[in-house]
Amino acid sequence: MPVNEITHLRDSSQPNLVMKAIRITSYLALATTCSIALHVMAQPPKHPSHRPQHPPHPHSPPPNGMRPQFGDALPGLTKAQMATFLDGKDDFEDTETEAGGLGPIFNRSSCVTCHNAPATGGAGPINVTRFGRTENGVFNPLATLGGSLQQELEINAVLHEVVPPEANVVAHRNSTPLFGLGLIEAIPDQEILRNVRRTPFDGVLGKVSKVADAATGKTLIGRFGWKAQQATLLSFAGDAYLNEMGITSRLFPVENAPNGNAQLLEQYDTVADPEDVVDPATGRGDIDRVADFMRFLGAPPRMPPNNPAAAAGRSVFQNTGCAVCHVPLMMTGPNKISALSQKEVWLFSDLLLHDMGTLGDGIAQGTADVRDMRTAPLWGLRASAPYLHDGRAQTVDEAIKAHDGEAKASKDRYLRLSKQQVQQLIDFLMSI
Ligand code: HEC
Numbered sequence: 001m002p003v004n005e006i007t008h009l010r011d012s013s014q015p016n017l018v019m020k021a022i023r024i025t026s027y028l029a030l031a032t033t034c035s036i037a038l039h040v041m042a043q044p045p046k047h048p049s050h051r052p053q054h055p056p057h058p059h060s061p062p063p064n065g066m067r068p069q070f071g072d073a074l075p076g077l078t079k080a081q082m083a084t085f086l087d088g089k090d091d092f093e094d095t096e097t098e099a100g101g102l103g104p105i106f107n108r109s110s111c112v113t114c115h116n117a118p119a120t121g122g123a124g125p126i127n128v129t130r131f132g133r134t135e136n137g138v139f140n141p142l143a144t145l146g147g148s149l150q151q152e153l154e155i156n157a158v159l160h161e162v163v164p165p166e167a168n169v170v171a172h173r174n175s176t177p178l179f180g181l182g183l184i185e186a187i188p189d190q191e192i193l194r195n196v197r198r199t200p201f202d203g204v205l206g207k208v209s210k211v212a213d214a215a216t217g218k219t220l221i222g223r224f225g226w227k228a229q230q231a232t233l234l235s236f237a238g239d240a241y242l243n244e245m246g247i248t249s250r251l252f253p254v255e256n257a258p259n260g261n262a263q264l265l266e267q268y269d270t271v272a273d274p275e276d277v278v279d280p281a282t283g284r285g286d287i288d289r290v291a292d293f294m295r296f297l298g299a300p301p302r303m304p305p306n307n308p309a310a311a312a313g314r315s316v317f318q319n320t321g322c323a324v325c326h327v328p329l330m331m332t333g334p335n336k337i338s339a340l341s342q343k344e345v346w347l348f349s350d351l352l353l354h355d356m357g358t359l360g361d362g363i364a365q366g367t368a369d370v371r372d373m374r375t376a377p378l379w380g381l382r383a384s385a386p387y388l389h390d391g392r393a394q395t396v397d398e399a400i401k402a403h404d405g406e407a408k409a410s411k412d413r414y415l416r417l418s419k420q421q422v423q424q425l426i427d428f429l430m431s432i
């Protein structure tokens with residue numbers, strides 16, 4: 001499959017050309033006038049970051065109705081764990097400021113801006129942009145030009161990052177829901193490995209994503225993100241603080257330079273790294289607190305199976321071959337947090353990468369090749385529209401019809417279902 005069929009070529013629009021000109025001008029200026037001065041002159045000292053502090057929470061869970069809701073904590077947390085959950089939620093909802101290290105380039109100023117539907121920690125309609133260049137079938141993330149993730153906002157207009165003209169692949173990624181991620185983190189690597197098939201079944205193979213994990217320093221099986229590009233919540237938190245908000249931490253201490261321009265970064269990055277300062281009393285920073293918030297965030301609540309159509313839809317789901325990838329149930333291993341220990345996880349994913357053919361996003365990332373995508377967990381689907389990695393599908397039906405590659409046999413079977421079976425399947429998917 002030629003890459004230009006699965007992604008769209010960037011259009012060389014006017015702002016990009018202007019920005020290129022600005023970049024070239026600044027490079028020239030630096031080469032001719034500033035570079036000697038920059039080397040001789042000492043940089044002004046950087047300021048320590050001033051980051052929001054929160055009073056401790058009372059050790060009691062928030063009032064709750066009878067039924068679990070989206071955004072609730074995991075059931076069975078201790079009082080201390082509940083307080084940790086609420087503390088981390090504060091940080092997740094905080095709006096970062098320049099004095100606290102926001103930027104110089106970033107995508108939004110708080111986690112909750114992108115993760116809020118239908119409650120803090122949920123999905124959202126905001127997309128981020130990735131770019132790169134594919135030549136002779138080899139993907140180049142254009143890291144020296146600021147790739148593969150674009151930061152679209154900045155603390156000063158001169159820093160504005162653009163998709164560089166060198167890019168011939170541009171892909172959008174939709175914000176995913178974070179409900180139940182502690183349970184997904186607690187699934188042992190072995191469980192995920194067991195889902196890989198030696199010989200294709202219904203056209204499906206699957207492969208694990210192997211990740212050099214920043215938080216543990218180990219090679220682990222990736223499970224988070226559209227490409228299964230992170231293995232632990234602490235690493236994802238550090239990655240998101242850096243790449244979505246421009247906040248450096250002990251795990252990710254190096255700022256992103258706008259389109260790779262180190263001089264511009266040096267000039268505008270006035271807060272000392274790491275900006276997420278570790279509290280000397282606890283040894284923890286915002287990345288730790290936010291990771292705990294996500295770890296203790298409950299799974300999407302399942303709807304009671306009181307609808308006969310939804311019950312029938314469960315067998316349509318099995319018979320259509322959806323469950324080959326969207327594996328309904330996995331188990332967590334033994335865990336020192338009892339709320340996460342040996343629990344059922346009704347995630348509807350094998351957490352593997354699959355060659356999705358034309359649905360692939362054209363970006364290679366870690367183990368994931370240009371057409372590989374992680375099986376999206378389907379739990380909580382009723383609250384996570386729009387669907388698919390770039391949010392192109394407004395409905396579940398559109399999402400299924402875009403399946404290709406390893407999922408083609410299953411998609412074709414879906415297309416042959418009766419109207420009634422399709423409705424049963426959708427009813428079932430809206431209840432999980
Ligand atoms: C600009 C919007 C934006 C902001 C701000 C943002 N995220 Fe995200 N988040 C996304 C997108 C888009 C994805 C999917 C990215 C991918 O897979 O490439 C994502 C994915 C994730 C995932 C993986 C979820 C899964 O399904 O496996 C985690 C965890 C996460 N974000 C945590 C955070 C945290 C913590 C913060 C704040 C420090 C944050 N995000 C801020 C947009 C955002």
Ligand code: HEC
Nearest residue numbers: 320322325354373374375376387388389399406407410414
């Ligand atoms: C070969 C494995 C495979 C099979 C079989 C498969 N899927 Fe998927 N599914 C995926 C992957 C991978 C994604 C993420 C694709 C993307 O966005 O790029 C996905 C995404 C989805 C989504 C969108 C989820 C979201 O949060 O955006 C829905 C809905 C879905 N699948 C339903 C189904 C149904 C129903 C079937 C059976 C008819 C099915 N899938 C069969 C692998 C599979």
